[in-house]
Amino acid sequence: MGPLQGLRVIEMAGIGPGPFTAMMLADMGADVVRVDRPGPGAGDPARDVLNRGRRSVAVDLKHPDGVATVLRLVEQADALIEGFRPGVMERLGLGPDECLARNPRLVFGRMTGWGQDGPLAQAAGHDINYIALAGALNSFARKGERPVPPLNMVGDFGGGGMLLAFGVACALVEAGRSGQGQVVDAAMVDGTAVLMTMIHAFVAMGLWGEEPGTNILDTGAHFYDVYETADAKFVAVGPIEAKFYAELLRLVGWEHEDLPWQLDRTQWPTMKERFAELFRTKTRDEWSALLEGSDACFAPVLSLAEAPAHPHNRARATFLTRDGIVQPAPAPRFSRTSAEVQGPPPRPGEHTDDVLLAWGFDADDVAKLREAGAVH
Numbered sequence: 001m002g003p004l005q006g007l008r009v010i011e012m013a014g015i016g017p018g019p020f021t022a023m024m025l026a027d028m029g030a031d032v033v034r035v036d037r038p039g040p041g042a043g044d045p046a047r048d049v050l051n052r053g054r055r056s057v058a059v060d061l062k063h064p065d066g067v068a069t070v071l072r073l074v075e076q077a078d079a080l081i082e083g084f085r086p087g088v089m090e091r092l093g094l095g096p097d098e099c100l101a102r103n104p105r106l107v108f109g110r111m112t113g114w115g116q117d118g119p120l121a122q123a124a125g126h127d128i129n130y131i132a133l134a135g136a137l138n139s140f141a142r143k144g145e146r147p148v149p150p151l152n153m154v155g156d157f158g159g160g161g162m163l164l165a166f167g168v169a170c171a172l173v174e175a176g177r178s179g180q181g182q183v184v185d186a187a188m189v190d191g192t193a194v195l196m197t198m199i200h201a202f203v204a205m206g207l208w209g210e211e212p213g214t215n216i217l218d219t220g221a222h223f224y225d226v227y228e229t230a231d232a233k234f235v236a237v238g239p240i241e242a243k244f245y246a247e248l249l250r251l252v253g254w255e256h257e258d259l260p261w262q263l264d265r266t267q268w269p270t271m272k273e274r275f276a277e278l279f280r281t282k283t284r285d286e287w288s289a290l291l292e293g294s295d296a297c298f299a300p301v302l303s304l305a306e307a308p309a310h311p312h313n314r315a316r317a318t319f320l321t322r323d324g325i326v327q328p329a330p331a332p333r334f335s336r337t338s339a340e341v342q343g344p345p346p347r348p349g350e351h352t353d354d355v356l357l358a359w360g361f362d363a364d365d366v367a368k369l370r371e372a373g374a375v376h
Contacts, residue, residue, distance in 0.1 A: 002029020020161030058349025143213030159191025
């Protein structure tokens with residue numbers, strides 16, 4: 001039922017942002033076929049929910065018949081996504097030139113950290129490196145402290161996988177008009193830079209200082225921070241607007257206190273100390289009972305285990321349980337073409353025969369490929 005129903009996508013198996021892109025497309029209804037390496041894979045594939053909703057074919061890409069098999073799949077596909085270093089797909093004989101020659105309408109999505117070109121294109125790296133070079137990591141720090149990596153949310157998944165999914169969707173829309181495919185070069189360093197656009201705007205307007213931990217959104221302000229509670233848990237407050245800040249002060253009993261102007265930066269350190277003392281007077285649940293649902297811009301800081309049980313998340317079915325595994329539900333939501341998880345994570349090669357037969361191979365073709373060791 002998803003908005004991408006009817007589209008066929010080939011995913012060249014990889015790690016992190018590539019599978020996330022494939023998951024996003026599969027959740028939206030696309031028929032995503034994952035081309036895995038032969039073998040059992042790492043860990044327990046059935047629990048790797050990042051691979052949910054796809055079918056898997058196991059192909060030996062070092063075997064010429066394996067490469068030919070992928071090219072035959074490409075002829076039937078709307079898009080292909082890969083996350084190898086620049087040049088790897090070309091060396092396999094599966095680069096954009098070969099694939100677009102077989103299927104001129106194909107959208108060829110490429111995910112890398114540094115991009116397909118540039119001085120660092122061939123260098124190894126991970127999320128922490130890409131967001132550092134893009135100027136983002138330096139901002140994730142309290143005043144006087146070293147930067148803290150925000151997991152791998154910004155480079156791998158926000159600036160990487162999400163941007164590739166967006167790029168592929170855009171190119172598919174354009175291909176529907178022009179009849180021509182193209183290459184989508186999604187680099188995590190580029191995507192991370194795009195995510196920082198608002199901060200660049202703040203700098204240009206003189207609203208953001210160079211020193212981390214001294215600005216409104218980077219824990220510099222007392223009204224946009226995390227505070228410990230009496231039970232050693234945490235709450236998050238963020239009433240940036242004056243009316244919301246006034247509501248927080250009213251609810252905590254400070255409505256008539258003689259307090260400095262909210263945006264007086266010279267008073268932020270002192271007010272931060274006062275807020276810290278205040279929030280240590282009640283437990284997290286007591287603060288939730290007082291502030292949650294108001295315009296004070298408040299939320300309890302929940303753990304991964306706690307988040308699915310929160311009443312708001314339960315009401316919206318933000319999380320789901322499938323095959324005993326709690327996981328995030330597909331997002332965003334659509335009024336008519338509902339997105340849904342199309343199936344559990346596959347074992348490598350679990351659907352080789354089914355996919356090849358459904359995508360135009362006959363039974364004799366499949367048997368010969370198996371006998372040759374090209375597919376498994």
